[in-house]
Amino acid sequence: MGWSFSISVLLFLTFLIQIHGRGFAENYGCNLFQGSWVYDESYPLYATSQCPFIEKEFDCQNNGRPDKFYLKYRWQPAGCNLTRFNGEDFLRRHRGRSLMFVGDSLSLNQWQSLTCMLHIAVPLAPYNLVRNGDLSIFTFPTYGVKVMFSRNAFLVDIVSESIGRVLKLDSIQAGQTWKGIDILIFDSWHWWLHTGRKQPWDLIQVGNRTVRDMNRLVAYEIALNTWAKWIDYNIDPTRTRVLFQGVSPDHQNPAQWGEPRANFCAGQTKPISGLRYPGGPNPAEVVLEKVLKAMQKPVYLLDITTLSQLRIDGHPSVYGHGGHLDMDCSHWCLAGVPDTWNELLYVSLFQN
Numbered sequence: 001m002g003w004s005f006s007i008s009v010l011l012f013l014t015f016l017i018q019i020h021g022r023g024f025a026e027n028y029g030c031n032l033f034q035g036s037w038v039y040d041e042s043y044p045l046y047a048t049s050q051c052p053f054i055e056k057e058f059d060c061q062n063n064g065r066p067d068k069f070y071l072k073y074r075w076q077p078a079g080c081n082l083t084r085f086n087g088e089d090f091l092r093r094h095r096g097r098s099l100m101f102v103g104d105s106l107s108l109n110q111w112q113s114l115t116c117m118l119h120i121a122v123p124l125a126p127y128n129l130v131r132n133g134d135l136s137i138f139t140f141p142t143y144g145v146k147v148m149f150s151r152n153a154f155l156v157d158i159v160s161e162s163i164g165r166v167l168k169l170d171s172i173q174a175g176q177t178w179k180g181i182d183i184l185i186f187d188s189w190h191w192w193l194h195t196g197r198k199q200p201w202d203l204i205q206v207g208n209r210t211v212r213d214m215n216r217l218v219a220y221e222i223a224l225n226t227w228a229k230w231i232d233y234n235i236d237p238t239r240t241r242v243l244f245q246g247v248s249p250d251h252q253n254p255a256q257w258g259e260p261r262a263n264f265c266a267g268q269t270k271p272i273s274g275l276r277y278p279g280g281p282n283p284a285e286v287v288l289e290k291v292l293k294a295m296q297k298p299v300y301l302l303d304i305t306t307l308s309q310l311r312i313d314g315h316p317s318v319y320g321h322g323g324h325l326d327m328d329c330s331h332w333c334l335a336g337v338p339d340t341w342n343e344l345l346y347v348s349l350f351q352n
């Protein structure tokens, strides 16, 4: 009895550690975010011609991208099979609810993908799209479901003062817009790297200190902690689900995947095979995970970083246009990688 009893106890403890250990990412012992890309003829999930409201900058095929392999990959977790996305089921499960993506254009990328996937599932159901400044609201009146996008690249505030535009790492006014939403999905990172003309602030304020510049990863961590405090203080987890989109990787530097002479991400037609990205972990993602782990309220990390790192082929490169005449190795073509983020969102929302 001794041995088998000890082994059972050990297995049970391992199971408990697995489900509670990280507090997020693991589902019934299967990490949805560990796996590989497999070729699947049944993909993509839609053609953008079925999605009349798609933004031109994501519509790579219509912008002239010649290759199609990149449309044909399905994410396969190593330990389980993903439930296939069912848009009608998504709408029924979330009847009467509001979802809001809050963040930068990677958040916009995911919001556009989800609205396409839902519209294509119920093409005859009326929809209503209102884009008003930083807020976009996509409504399915029959289901009472609202899928919103609130553009907010830093989550913390930028305020115009006499000394210039001040990025305030300790202050969140936008939080007022997040109250009363049923499902919040945040993201932030890419704008923290901007300098020169693309940098939308002149000074950074932390507590009583105002500085011209500081290490951007440090600034990001302080801001995320401000955001975390806001969530811990304001969110009631029995009413509101909070998720964070893992840092979406860019592929500006081919040396990361061992092709020093490649032209950024241009001409890539296939994902990296296997489980690991040769370029190693994304430093911003490491910071994000650290902040989320220290929170009191449960925030689910939609841990898309590694799986997206493998998709060197997923970016518009020179087929972004409509606002991106340059090389774009940050956003993602649609149909494409953000559809997988939404397949994972779908499964995550009903597993937890």
Ligand SMILES: *[C@@H]1O[C@H](CO)[C@@H](O)[C@H](O)[C@H]1NC(C)=O
Pocket (backbone or CB within 6 Å): 079, 080, 081
């Ligand atoms: C996943 O699906 C494949 C093919 O249908 C099947 O062979 C396999 O057993 C499934 N794996 C799990 C963990 O359910």
Ligand SMILES: *[C@@H]1O[C@H](CO)[C@@H](O)[C@H](O)[C@H]1NC(C)=O
Pocket (backbone or CB within 6 Å): 207, 208
């Ligand atoms: C920061 O400002 C607050 C309120 O204005 C003040 O009470 C505090 O002493 C200041 N701290 C430092 C380190 O200057």
